[in-house]
Each structure stands twice: as C-alpha cells, then as structure tokens.
Amino acid sequence: MGNLDSKIPKGPLADKWTNHKNDINLVNPANKRNIDVIMVGTGLAGGSAAATLAELGYNVKTFCYQDSPRRAHSIAAQGGINAAKNYQGDGDSNYRLFYDTIKGGDYRSREANVYRLAEVSANIIDQCVAQGVPFAREYGGLLDNRSFGGVLVSRTFYAKGQTGQQLLLGCYSAMNRQINRGKITSYTRHEMLDLVIVGGKARGIIARNLVTGEIERHSAHAVVIASGGYGNVFFLSTNAMGSNVTAAWKVHKKGAYFANPCFTQIHPTCIPVSGDHQSKLTLMSESLRNDGRIWVPKKLEDAKAIREGRLKPTELKEEDRDYYLERRYPAFGNLVPRDVASRAAKERCDAGFGVNKTGEAVYLDFSAAFLRYGKETANTQHLENPTEQQIIELGKAVVEAKYGNLFQMYEKIVDQNPYETPMMIYPAVHYTMGGIWVDYNLQTTIPGCFATGEANFSDHGANRLGASALMQGLADGYFVLPYTIGNYLASDIRTGKIPTDSPEFDQAEKAVREKLERFINNKGTRSVDHFHKRLGKIMWDKVGMSRNAPHLQEAVAEIKALREEFWQDVKVPGGLNEMNPELEKAARVADFLELGELFAKDALHRNESCGGHFREEYQTEEGEALRDDENFMYVAAWEFTGEPGDAILHKEDLIYENIEVKARSYK
Amino acid sequence: MNLTLKIWRQKDAAAKGKIQTYQLGGVDPDMSFLEMLDVLNEDLVNKGEDPVVFDHDCREGICGTCSLQINGEPHGPDRGITTCQLHMRKFKDGDTIVIEPFRAKAFPVLKDLVVDRSAFERIQQAGGYISVNTSGTTQDANAIPIPKEDADAAFFSASCIGCGACVAACKNASAMLFTSAKVSQMALLPQGRVEASTRVLAMVEQMDKEGFGNCTNTGACEIECPKGISLENIARMNREYMKASVG
Ligand SMILES: Cc1cc2nc3c(=O)[nH]c(=O)nc-3n(C[C@H](O)[C@H](O)[C@H](O)COP(=O)(O)OP(=O)(O)OC[C@H]3O[C@@H](n4cnc5c(N)ncnc54)[C@H](O)[C@@H]3O)c2cc1C
Ligand code: SF4
Ligand code: FES
Numbered sequence: 020m021g022n023l024d025s026k027i028p029k030g031p032l033a034d035k036w037t038n039h040k041n042d043i044n045l046v047n048p049a050n051k052r053n054i055d056v057i058m059v060g061t062g063l064a065g066g067s068a069a070a071t072l073a074e075l076g077y078n079v080k081t082f083c084y085q086d087s088p089r090r091a092h093s094i095a096a097q098g099g100i101n102a103a104k105n106y107q108g109d110g111d112s113n114y115r116l117f118y119d120t121i122k123g124g125d126y127r128s129r130e131a132n133v134y135r136l137a138e139v140s141a142n143i144i145d146q147c148v149a150q151g152v153p154f155a156r157e158y159g160g161l162l163d164n165r166s167f168g169g170v171l172v173s174r175t176f177y178a179k180g181q182t183g184q185q186l187l188l189g190c191y192s193a194m195n196r197q198i199n200r201g202k203i204t205s206y207t208r209h210e211m212l213d214l215v216i217v218g219g220k221a222r223g224i225i226a227r228n229l230v231t232g233e234i235e236r237h238s239a240h241a242v243v244i245a246s247g248g249y250g251n252v253f254f255l256s257t258n259a260m261g262s263n264v265t266a267a268w269k270v271h272k273k274g275a276y277f278a279n280p281c282f283t284q285i286h287p288t289c290i291p292v293s294g295d296h297q298s299k300l301t302l303m304s305e306s307l308r309n310d311g312r313i314w315v316p317k318k319l320e321d322a323k324a325i326r327e328g329r330l331k332p333t334e335l336k337e338e339d340r341d342y343y344l345e346r347r348y349p350a351f352g353n354l355v356p357r358d359v360a361s362r363a364a365k366e367r368c369d370a371g372f373g374v375n376k377t378g379e380a381v382y383l384d385f386s387a388a389f390l391r392y393g394k395e396t397a398n399t400q401h402l403e404n405p406t407e408q409q410i411i412e413l414g415k416a417v418v419e420a421k422y423g424n425l426f427q428m429y430e431k432i433v434d435q436n437p438y439e440t441p442m443m444i445y446p447a448v449h450y451t452m453g454g455i456w457v458d459y460n461l462q463t464t465i466p467g468c469f470a471t472g473e474a475n476f477s478d479h480g481a482n483r484l485g486a487s488a489l490m491q492g493l494a495d496g497y498f499v500l501p502y503t504i505g506n507y508l509a510s511d512i513r514t515g516k517i518p519t520d521s522p523e524f525d526q527a528e529k530a531v532r533e534k535l536e537r538f539i540n541n542k543g544t545r546s547v548d549h550f551h552k553r554l555g556k557i558m559w560d561k562v563g564m565s566r567n568a569p570h571l572q573e574a575v576a577e578i579k580a581l582r583e584e585f586w587q588d589v590k591v592p593g594g595l596n597e598m599n600p601e602l603e604k605a606a607r608v609a610d611f612l613e614l615g616e617l618f619a620k621d622a623l624h625r626n627e628s629c630g631g632h633f634r635e636e637y638q639t640e641e642g643e644a645l646r647d648d649e650n651f652m653y654v655a656a657w658e659f660t661g662e663p664g665d666a667i668l669h670k671e672d673l674i675y676e677n678i679e680v681k682a683r684s685y686k
Numbered sequence: 687m688n689l690t691l692k693i694w695r696q697k698d699a700a701a702k703g704k705i706q707t708y709q710l711g712g713v714d715p716d717m718s719f720l721e722m723l724d725v726l727n728e729d730l731v732n733k734g735e736d737p738v739v740f741d742h743d744c745r746e747g748i749c750g751t752c753s754l755q756i757n758g759e760p761h762g763p764d765r766g767i768t769t770c771q772l773h774m775r776k777f778k779d780g781d782t783i784v785i786e787p788f789r790a791k792a793f794p795v796l797k798d799l800v801v802d803r804s805a806f807e808r809i810q811q812a813g814g815y816i817s818v819n820t821s822g823t824t825q826d827a828n829a830i831p832i833p834k835e836d837a838d839a840a841f842f843s844a845s846c847i848g849c850g851a852c853v854a855a856c857k858n859a860s861a862m863l864f865t866s867a868k869v870s871q872m873a874l875l876p877q878g879r880v881e882a883s884t885r886v887l888a889m890v891e892q893m894d895k896e897g898f899g900n901c902t903n904t905g906a907c908e909i910e911c912p913k914g915i916s917l918e919n920i921a922r923m924n925r926e927y928m929k930a931s932v933g
Binding site (some may be wrong): 156178205296427 | 697698714716717718720724725730732734735736737741742745746747748749750751766767771773775797803810811812814816818820821822824825826827830831832833834837838841844845871877878
C-alpha cells in the first residue's frame with residue numbers, strides 16, 4: 020500500500036497546475052522582505068530558484084562549494100534542453116513531451132509532475148532567450164533544434180555542445196542582478212554539512228567556510244537543497260570531481276525520505292576508461308548519435324585484430340560491421356534511449372566484440388555523415404562533379420560546426436583524430452534519477468525543507484531521456500518552486516528572524532565539529548581516495564549496469580565492512596581551520612559509504628528490471644528489460660532509522676490515469 | 687615517465703610562499719596533468735606530508751576552475767585548452783616542470799596553487815546581465831529573430847569560462863579580455879542593447895576598481911585563452927565604452 024502523500028492536485032491532468040497555482044496562498048511583497056530562504060547549490064536548479072525568489076522579494080542566501088556559482092556542475096551539460104515548442108512543426112505538443120518522458124522513464128515517474136514539466140517547458144526557452152542565452156539559430160534568425168535519444172521529434176534547443184554552460188551563465192546573470200540589488204547573498208567556497216531543524220521545521224544549516232575552515236550557522240525560514248546528483252558514489256563518473264551526496268544525505272538523516280536510490284543512468288557515449296590513474300570519465304554528448312552510427316565488428320577475429328592493432332577500423336568492409344542498434348531497434352536505431360543503448364554496448368563487449376585494448380569500447384562512426392552532409396553542401400554550393408575527397412571535406416566542416424568542441428575534447432583525451440578514425444565510446448555512470456523524495460510542491464518529508472533539480476527524485480522515473488535534466492532544473496527553479504514555497508512561507512510571515520543561538524543550532528554545530536575533528540585526529544594509514552576507489556569498484560562491479568541478487572547481497576555487506584574500515588583507517592592530513600581539500604573529500608566519502616549501502620539495498624528489493632536498473636534475473640528472451648508493474652509500480656522512499664541498512668521502505672503508488680502503461684519498445 | 691616538479695607552496699594568504707621540489711616516477715603519458723598531481727598527492731598523503739592544494743572540478747575543460755601556471759604559461763604549453771585537458775604526453779621523461787599559481791595583484795593566493803578570482807564575479811555583478819524578470823512572462827522566443835552571424839558571435843564571446851588565464855598571461859595583469867567577452871556577448875544581442883551603455887560603464891569601472899592593470903595590446907591573453915576568445919572583443923568593448931562615455 021502506498022502511504023506517502025504526494026499532494027497531487029485534483030482535477031484533469033492538463034488543469035492541475037493552473038488550478039493549484041490559483042489555490043496557493045500568496046505572501047504579500049512587504050512580508051516577503053522579512054523572509055529568508057537558504058539555497059544549497061547554485062547549478063541550474065538552485066541558481067534559477069534563487070534568482071526568482073529574490074526577484075519576488077525574499078532574502079536569499081546561496082551556497083556552493085566552488086569559488087563561483089557559475090562553476091556548478093550544470094556548466095558541463097553538453098547536448099541541449101527540451102521544450103515542447105513545436106517550432107519544427109513535426110507534431111510536438113505538451114502531451115507528446117509528457118508521453119515520451121513517462122515512457123522513457125519506464126513508467127516510474129509521477130504523471131502530474133511530468134505533465135507540469137512539459138507544460139512549462141516552452142516558457143523556459145522564452146525566459147532564457149530574454150536573458151540573452153545565445154541558442155543556436157537558423158539562417159533565418161529563428162531558433163534551431165535537434166533530436167535526442169528516445170524521441171521522434173526535434174525538440175532539443177542547444178548552444179553547440181555547451182548548452183549547460185550557456186544556460187548556467189544566463190541563470191547566473193539573473194543571480195548577479197539580484198546580488199547587485201542586495202537580494203541574494205552569495206556564499207561561495209562554503210559547504211553545507213548539516214540541516215538544522217527547530218520545532219519540526221527546517222530552519223537553517225551548518226556550513227563550513229572552505230577557505231578559513233570556520234564552521235558557520237545560517238538560519239532561514241526555509242531551506243532548499245539543490246545540490247545535484249550522487250553519481251560519484253561510483254568514483255568514476257561523468258560528474259565533476261566535487262559532486263557529492265552530502266547535502267542530500269544529511270537531510271535524509273534528519274528525516275527526509277530518500278527515493279529510488281538505485282535508479283542511475285548509465286550514459287552510452289562516454290570516452291572509455293584507459294587506465295588505473297583515471298580520475299573521471301568524459302561524456303561525448305548524446306547528440307552525436309544524431310549523426311554518428313554505432314558499430315562493432317561482426318566477426319570475433321576482426322575484433323581481436325583491431326584490439327591488437329593489426330587492423331584499422333577504417334579498413335573493415337561495410338558488410339563486416341555490425342550496426343547492432345540499427346539491427347535490433349529499426350524504428351529508433353542509434354537514437355534508442357540511454358539505458359537501451361548502454362546495455363546493448365555492454366552485451367556486445369561482453370560477447371567479445373569490444374574494440375579497444377581493454378575490450379570495453381564500441382565505435383561511433385561519422386563517415387556516413389561526412390558523405391551525407393558533404394553531398395548536401397556540394398549541392399547548395401552548386402559544385403560540379405566534386406571528388407569524394409572534396410565531399411568528405413565539406414561534410415567534415417559541417418560536422419565540425421555542429422560538434423567541433425566535442426571532437427576536440429575527444430582528441431585531447433584519446434590522442435586520436437576522430438575526423439580520421441571512428442570514436443571509441445563506452446557507457447559510464449552519468450546521472451542519478453533517485454534522490455530526496457518530494458511531493459508535488461517539491462517539499463521533502465521535513466516541513467520547510469525543499470529539494471530541486473538532480474537532488475530530488477521527482478520527474479525522470481527509472482531512466483532519464485536526454486535534454487530533460489536541464490529542463491527539469493530550470494522548470495523547477497524559475498517556475499515551480501517560487502510558487503509552491505510561497506504556499507509554505509505564507510504561514511511564516513509573523514515568525515521574524517530565526518535566531519542561531521538556539522540549542523538546536525548548538526547541537527548541530529557540535530556534531531559537525533566532532534565529526535570533522537575525528538577525521539583530523541584519526542591515526543589511519545590510507546588516503547580518502549583509496550577508500551573512494553574501492554567503494555567505486557564494488558558499486559560498478561556489483562551495483563552497476565546490470566545487477567543480480569547474490570552480487571547485491573555481497574555489495575551490501577562489503578560496503579558496510581568498507582565503511583567500518585574507513586572510519587578506523589582513513590588518514591586526513593592538515594588541520595580543521597584551514598583550506599583542506601582532503602578533509603572535504605573525507606566528509607563526502609563518509610556519506611557515499613552510507614548512501615552506497617542504501618543504494619544496493621534498494622536495487623536488491625526491486626525484483627524487476629526497469630530503466631537504468633537492470634536485474635539479470637528479470638529479462639525477456641531477447642535480453643530486454645522485464646518490468647513488473649503488478650508489484651513494483653511505486654516509488655521506493657526510504658526512511659533513515661540509524662543505519663543505512665536498516666532504512667524503512669515507504670511506498671508511493673504510481674497511478675497512471677492518462678497514459679496506458681505498456682512494455683517499452685523501440686523496435 | 688620520471689619528473690622533477692617544482693611547486694609553489696604557500697600555507698595561506700598571509701604566509702610567505704616558496705618553491706619546493708618533488709621527484710615523481712611512474713607517470714603515464716595518458717594521464718591528465720591533474721591526474722599526475724593526484725598521484726603526487728597520494729604519495730604525499732601516504733608519507734604523512736601535506737598534499738598540494740589546487741583548484742579543479744569538472745576536469746573536462748568547461749568550468750574554468752583549474753588554474754595553473756605551468757613552466758611560466760597559464761594552463762601549460764598546449765594551446766586552446768585548460769589545465770585539466772593537458773595530458774602528460776606533452777612532456778618528456780626526465781622533464782622538470784615548474785608549477786605556480788596564476789599571478790596577479792587582483793588574484794591573491796589563498797593557498798599553494800589556489801587563487802581568489804572573486805574580482806571576476808564582482809565585475810559581472812556590476813552589470814553583466816539583462817534586467818529581465820525571471821517569472822516567464824516574456825514574449826515568445828522566436829519573436830526576437832537574431833541573424834545567425836550575430837547569434838554565433840555572441841555565443842563565441844559567451845564561451846569564456848572565466849578561468850583568468852588572460853589575466854595571468856598579461857604583463858599588466860589586465861582583465862580586458864574577460865570583461866570584454868562578457869560585455870560583447872550582450873552587446874551583440876538585441877535583448878542586451880537596451881542597457882548596453884550603463885552595462886559597459888559599470889563593468890569597466892568595477893574592473894578598474896579591482897586593481898587589474900591596463901591593456902597595452904600585447905595580445906598574450908588571446909594566445910593563452912583556452913577558449914580562443916579573440917581580441918576583437920576588446921576592440922568592441924572599447925567602442926562600446928567610447929560610445930557610452932560620449933553619449
Ligand atoms: C557531462 C554532462 C553532460 C550533461 N548533458 C546534459 C544535457 O545535454 N542535457 C540535460 O538535460 N542534462 C545534461 N546533463 C545533466 C545535467 O547537467 C544535470 O543533471 C544538471 O545540470 C544538474 O543540475 P543541478 O542544479 O541539480 O545540480 P548541479 O549543477 O550539480 O549543482 C549542484 C550545486 O550544489 C552545490 N553543492 C553541492 N553540495 C553542496 C554542499 N554540501 N554545500 C553547498 N553547496 C553544495 C554545488 O556547489 C553546485 O552549486 C549532463 C550532465 C553531465 C555530467
Ligand atoms: S577570456 Fe579566455 S582566458 Fe580569459 S577568463 Fe575567459 S576563457 Fe579564460
Ligand atoms: S577542471 Fe573544469 S576546466 Fe579544468
């Protein structure tokens with residue numbers, strides 16, 4: 020039985036959000052001036068929310084661990100942002116975006132939230148353009164679009180391969196306007212280390228100034244967690260090095276439920292691992308799959324020859340190549356969703372067809388695109404009888420204009436020219452669909468504590484389609500949270516400033532200080548990274564792209580044991596009252612070591628295959644994921660009770676009234 | 687590869703710093719420069735010494751956090767890249783590498799290789815934005831058609847990552863390339879024209895207040911900029927500034 024109240028408004032799907040907004044209590048502008056909001060995180064989700072809340076008149080304090088809000092991990096997003104604008108006239112609509120997203124998420128997201136997302140998506144583009152975000156344009160001056168995995172329309176807006184950067188700069192400029200007005204105080208190089216609850220409500224945070232080491236108290240009438248995703252629990256991922264779960268985990272330990280921790284997106288087009296020294300993995304935007312074709316050799320001996328360097332991929336004849344996505348999924352081909360593409364790559368590599376030294380890579384080949392675009396350009400330039408070489412050069416220029424920075428990034432890392440030889444790619448941990456459980460108002464199970472962006476669980480289900488995380492972050496930040504938080508704050512207009520000298524603040528600060536001192540005083544022998552890498556290996560081997568019950572059971576036990584060893588044996592040099600990145604890492608890894616166990620536990624309990632969660636026991640004869648709607652059509656929301664392994668499961672039943680729940684097929 | 691590393695060590699902003707020498711073996715040419723420093727730090731931690739503190743985050747050349755002066759050049763010997771995109775294959779076995787923080791009066795050292803670049807933030811806060819309400823009640827995006835050339839030019843200016851290499855490369859520690867990139871992005875777009883004069887005046891004023899030097903058209907900034915931000919931006923900013931001062 021579901022027993023969590025998601026507070027979904029009544030009424031027809033398409034009217035829910037409008038009706039809800041009409042019902043919401045408003046705070047009068049004079050009163051907003053007396054209300055403080057803390058925003059933990061200044062990526063797209065936190066930055067947009069901070070700017071809008073400040074615009075509305077609230078006093079906002081923002082926190083981020085980088086030296087500038089503009090460096091948040093959102094900056095790295097490459098491919099684009101979706102919106103149901105139907106500028107291309109190819110049949111897009113709010114309903115279709117809603118439908119694609121629910122289906123893409125393998126029917127594990129909330130209808131009402133996703134519909135709202137689709138509904139406000141078009142406003143995001145208007146907003147960003149007004150703020151000066153330089154999206155790609157056509158020669159006629161109108162906005163250009165491209166398409167992403169899992170959909171058949173062209174609804175993705177982009178700025179070369181730097182969409183996240185441009186959106187974040189837009190959002191940061193909106194923040195800057197409010198900083199200049201004095202409505203936002205930006206605390207950079209600050210890390211939130213605990214949530215303070217007073218009288219059952221979130222009333223502040225404990226943060227550490229990462230330059231001086233000082234531990235600070237900050238109070239507010241509401242606290243918003245916009246701290247991003249936790250993919251770094253795997254050590255190797257496409258996330259920035261500092262991305263972490265700490266803020267989300269701390270609120271979980273204070274009472275916020277943590278939902279679907281095992282739903283992790285593995286992205287199919289990343290640069291493969293090259294060696295033990297590797298600190299992170301680099302994504303090659305999924306938009307490349309619009310033009311690149313994915314293949315491995317058909318014959319095992321060819322794959323072997325390529326691995327050993329005896330055969331070049333360009334020498335392999337067309338009929339000896341296996342374009343396995345086009346073969347298996349003719350309708351979507353190379354544009355199947357990420358979970359499907361990732362598993363298919365793993366399947367081919369596990370079967371021995373991998374093409375790099377480690378056998379864990381497939382090709383992403385642009386030669387057909389060079390020809391196609393080259394011919395088009397030759398035609399528009401009225402070239403007579405161009406040679407094949409000329410055509411290829413023209414085509415390369417078109418591809419360069421579209422993806423130049425990605426090709427350059429690839430070449431820098433791999434030291435091979437992707438214009439001359441196909442790129443090698445392999446799946447890597449990318450995005451976490453799980454996160455803090457929130458209701459329709461984006462409020463967690465702690466009153467006054469909200470969560471937005473990748474830090475919450477709400478809109479993506481078990482698999483996120485491309486270009487939808489940016490959309491969610493900005494939709495929540497610009498257009499949803501500013502309304503819904505007002506409803507909560509309307510009852511706080513007489514509260515006055517929240518003092519920070521209360522016993523609750525004393526207690527929270529003391530706990531944070533003791534934990535940090537414990538690291539500094541520990542007489543261990545191993546570095547923080549040593550433990551993080553070992554955790555990552557357990558996670559990847561046993562809780563990674565495909566999982567089974569025995570491995571998951573082992574993982575739960577191993578992570579627990581590793582956590583104990585960590586607390587005994589970790590060594591953190593330096594002091595508390597100084598800039599100390601090792602100490603920062605130690606505190607983050609300590610939280611990953613707890614989350615990891617809950618993650619495995621969640622994966623173990625979910626006896627079905629679903630989106631990013633593939634359980635080997637549950638698959639069709641053709642190796643496709645086999646969902647169990649009868650028993651698992653719910654959100655798994657975990658309540659912390661003292662140890663991650665003892666967390667209690669609460670269920671939010673997912674009810675589909677507007678969409679027919681079907682097996683997901685991309686054939 | 688075996689390397690000799692000469693690294694600037696400085697306990698905090700108030701302390702005096704000095705170059706310290708480290709020997710490092712087992713460096714793989716496929717490692718990035720920052721991964722090489724990770725290996726050094728792992729060694730130092732294991733030996734009970736304080737690791738070298740440096741700034742970094744995305745490690746894919748987009749956040750602008752990593753900021754090292756390597757053998758006298760911001761982001762090292764390669765062109766068009768950030769430090770995290772620099773790979774050890776650009777060095778040879780037996781090389782000596784000097785690693786220092788970005789040097790500029792407006793970028794005080796906080797610790798070891800980390801500098802405080804918040805002066806850049808204050809320049810943007812002085813006016814680097816378009817004053818538009820964020821509540822989504824704006825007009826339809828396609829109601830503001832923008833010639834592709836202008837949109838592309840604005841995008842190129844907007845691709846500055848705020849790393850500060852231009853300042854570190856400049857003998858006057860000038861912030862003109864950075865500031866002009868920010869001014870240009872908005873000056874090139876119709877949405878940004880309305881406030882163009884007040885914006886450029888406010889940003890330049892703040893830039894001067896922060897203690898950056900003047901531009902003497904040496905062009906070192908453009909050469910070292912990882913994103914290829916061109917000097918044209920400076921020319922454009924100067925034009926904008928003249929226009930605003932006169933008008
Ligand atoms: C390489 C890459 C490419 C991507 N490409 C796309 C794409 O093309 N389209 C798309 O839709 N999505 C894409 N994504 C996903 C998308 O970028 C992210 O999901 C999204 O940007 C997350 O935004 P956010 O605001 O929730 O979090 P983030 O941008 O991660 O921001 C987190 C913020 O929280 C702060 N923070 C964290 N912990 C603390 C703490 N304890 N105390 C204080 N501050 C803290 C950080 O400093 C930061 O400001 C991509 C992701 C990656 C990794
Ligand atoms: S102009 Fe270039 S060098 Fe200067 S901050 Fe921007 S990206 Fe860095
Ligand atoms: S770490 Fe982000 S640019 Fe180098």
